[in-house]
Amino acid sequence: MIETIATKPYSDQKPGTSGLRKKVPHFQQQNYVQNFLQAIFDTVAKGERETLVIGGDGRFFNRDVVAIAIRMAAANGYGRVIVGKDGILSTPAASNLIRKRGAAGGIILSASHNPGGPDGDFGIKYNIENGGPAPERITSKIFEKTRSIEAYRIYSAPAPHFNEIGTHKLGDMEIEIVDPVADYADLMEELFDFQKIRDLIASGFRIRFDAMHAVTGPYATEILEHRLGAPAGTVINGEPKEDFGGGHPDPNAVYAAELIDELMQGDGPDFGAASDGDGDRNLIVGKGMVVTPSDSLAVLAANAHLAPAYRNGIAGIARSMPTSQAADRVARKLGVGIYETPTGWKYFGNLLDAGKVTICGEESAGTGSDHVREKDGVWAVLLWLNILAERQEGVREIMESHWAEYGRTFYQRHDFEEIESEKAEGLMESLRDRLASMAGQRFGSLVVSEADDFSYKDPIDGSVATGQGVRIVFSGGGRIVFRLSGTGTSGATLRVYIERYEPDPAKHGEDPAEALAELISIADSVGEIRKRTGRSEPDVVT
Numbered sequence: 001m002i003e004t005i006a007t008k009p010y011s012d013q014k015p016g017t018s019g020l021r022k023k024v025p026h027f028q029q030q031n032y033v034q035n036f037l038q039a040i041f042d043t044v045a046k047g048e049r050e051t052l053v054i055g056g057d058g059r060f061f062n063r064d065v066v067a068i069a070i071r072m073a074a075a076n077g078y079g080r081v082i083v084g085k086d087g088i089l090s091t092p093a094a095s096n097l098i099r100k101r102g103a104a105g106g107i108i109l110s111a112s113h114n115p116g117g118p119d120g121d122f123g124i125k126y127n128i129e130n131g132g133p134a135p136e137r138i139t140s141k142i143f144e145k146t147r148s149i150e151a152y153r154i155y156s157a158p159a160p161h162f163n164e165i166g167t168h169k170l171g172d173m174e175i176e177i178v179d180p181v182a183d184y185a186d187l188m189e190e191l192f193d194f195q196k197i198r199d200l201i202a203s204g205f206r207i208r209f210d211a212m213h214a215v216t217g218p219y220a221t222e223i224l225e226h227r228l229g230a231p232a233g234t235v236i237n238g239e240p241k242e243d244f245g246g247g248h249p250d251p252n253a254v255y256a257a258e259l260i261d262e263l264m265q266g267d268g269p270d271f272g273a274a275s276d277g278d279g280d281r282n283l284i285v286g287k288g289m290v291v292t293p294s295d296s297l298a299v300l301a302a303n304a305h306l307a308p309a310y311r312n313g314i315a316g317i318a319r320s321m322p323t324s325q326a327a328d329r330v331a332r333k334l335g336v337g338i339y340e341t342p343t344g345w346k347y348f349g350n351l352l353d354a355g356k357v358t359i360c361g362e363e364s365a366g367t368g369s370d371h372v373r374e375k376d377g378v379w380a381v382l383l384w385l386n387i388l389a390e391r392q393e394g395v396r397e398i399m400e401s402h403w404a405e406y407g408r409t410f411y412q413r414h415d416f417e418e419i420e421s422e423k424a425e426g427l428m429e430s431l432r433d434r435l436a437s438m439a440g441q442r443f444g445s446l447v448v449s450e451a452d453d454f455s456y457k458d459p460i461d462g463s464v465a466t467g468q469g470v471r472i473v474f475s476g477g478g479r480i481v482f483r484l485s486g487t488g489t490s491g492a493t494l495r496v497y498i499e500r501y502e503p504d505p506a507k508h509g510e511d512p513a514e515a516l517a518e519l520i521s522i523a524d525s526v527g528e529i530r531k532r533t534g535r536s537e538p539d540v541v542t
Helices: 032-044 062-075 091-100 136-146 182-191 194-202 216-227 257-264 293-306 326-334 345-353 377-391 395-406 421-437 517-527 529-533
Strands: 002-006 020-023 051-056 080-088 105-109 121-127 151-155 166-170 173-178 207-210 271-275 282-286 289-291 316-320 337-341 359-362 366-369 408-419 446-453 470-474 478-484 492-502
Touching: 002 062, 032 062, 032 105, 032 121, 032 136, 032 151, 051 062, 051 091, 062 080, 062 105, 062 121, 062 151, 062 166, 062 173, 080 091, 091 105, 091 121, 091 182, 091 377, 121 136, 182 216, 182 377, 194 377, 207 216, 207 257, 216 377, 257 271, 257 282, 257 289, 271 377, 282 293, 282 377, 282 395, 289 293, 289 395, 293 316, 293 326, 293 359, 293 366, 293 377, 293 395, 293 408, 316 326, 316 345, 326 337, 326 395, 337 345, 345 359, 345 366, 366 377, 377 395, 408 421, 408 517, 408 529, 421 446, 421 470, 421 478, 421 492, 421 517, 421 529, 446 517, 478 517, 492 517, 492 529, 517 529
Parallel strands: 051 080, 051 105, 080 173, 207 271, 316 337, 316 359
Antiparallel strands: 002 151, 020 121, 105 121, 166 173, 271 282, 282 289, 359 366, 408 492, 446 470, 470 478, 478 492
16 A cells, blocks of 8 residues: 655755765655655656666665655556565666666666765665766755655565566555676676686686675676685675775775775785775776876776777767766777766766767776676776787886876865865855965965856756866866765864876876975865865865
């Protein structure tokens, strides 16, 4: 039986760049989850008997919300829901399922790279029929619905157990429990030359993949160890846990320090990688070298033709605005389009659907292609392995060769976390107020060539996004970007992106911190970071 239950709206259910994210206790408030899910269903208002995909990264509270979502889907007219066994689906695997099964959309439960557990973070986002995150025109309507909601609809019977593959019924709705890994692994085998990678591994090439007790453990184990023949134990921390084993599932130099330390040893593995909570981000490490996400995007785009799926070349490259301009030089040499978008994978969807781009990336460790409509950590690892197998070179050799051809972009991101929101907003407003007079100003040895508050007009649908981050560009190829992150759950995170282009190969071996020292100092003085926040050092440097 379908029940209609009275409720009252919450004022804070505005989705960020990747859905609604809050602390678990916040989501556990009465009807908080139900309100947001009903607002989604009311907004998308698909025809009856449509298919909905449901799954998440397995963090604490995932199972509870999967069960609620199944019952509410049944009450809102869906004909079928496809659920990952145990409520598990990596974000790229969910995107693939939506596309492969012709679903109307999907509910993905994740707070990505944020920590989990009873006091950790949780998130809900809606992906549309192309498999990608809902665009702003939809998320804005969802938010408006949350502000006026008076009731939600739910099926009175409990959801069936989803710990075994099979089918069930809830009222008129069919529930299909699927292997969360199989379809995705099959797709990867279509995209890449698995035999070439098997041969590389069989030759003694050693891999270490840190799944960080997050969702990609089963995916990496199936693909790397079972299908590609890597030895058992290649995947570490491979069991997904509700609290990520007490760790922080963010694949960067801080939280993947043990993996990086292992790759820095002379007798360490040849290749290391890590992924995040929901499987859409990646870290690439070579023997003695950490590859920045911006460099990884550029290298993957320049070498994509070495993998079967991209043999005929790529249509174009898209990158988020704060991502370094290294990929721009690749696009120019290949003679393809380069698109600079706001942060958030949803901005790539129209470009991918229109065939304008093939490879996309963000500096926050996300890269992907037109095979799905999400960034994809395991995909990036496999493309790297395919390139390594074809070129028969190590990561360092490939990076040094790339820099010799295109020049090196030194790059860092400095995160100042959990700043009081008022102070963070004040810092950004002060920067915006000074933009008009900044061009031509000298800071140390550098002169500002242009400064603006980034805005974006989608070339496909004409939609406009404003206030996407302050850019300060210096003559000679230096750049500083300031923006507030939309992926945190408390306070505000100020992100400062610092880059400098160096064409001279003789200087490519310089330490990034030294190469960027002057720009780092300028960022603090121009942004008035210490003055306005009291912070003298970033919490995280990546």
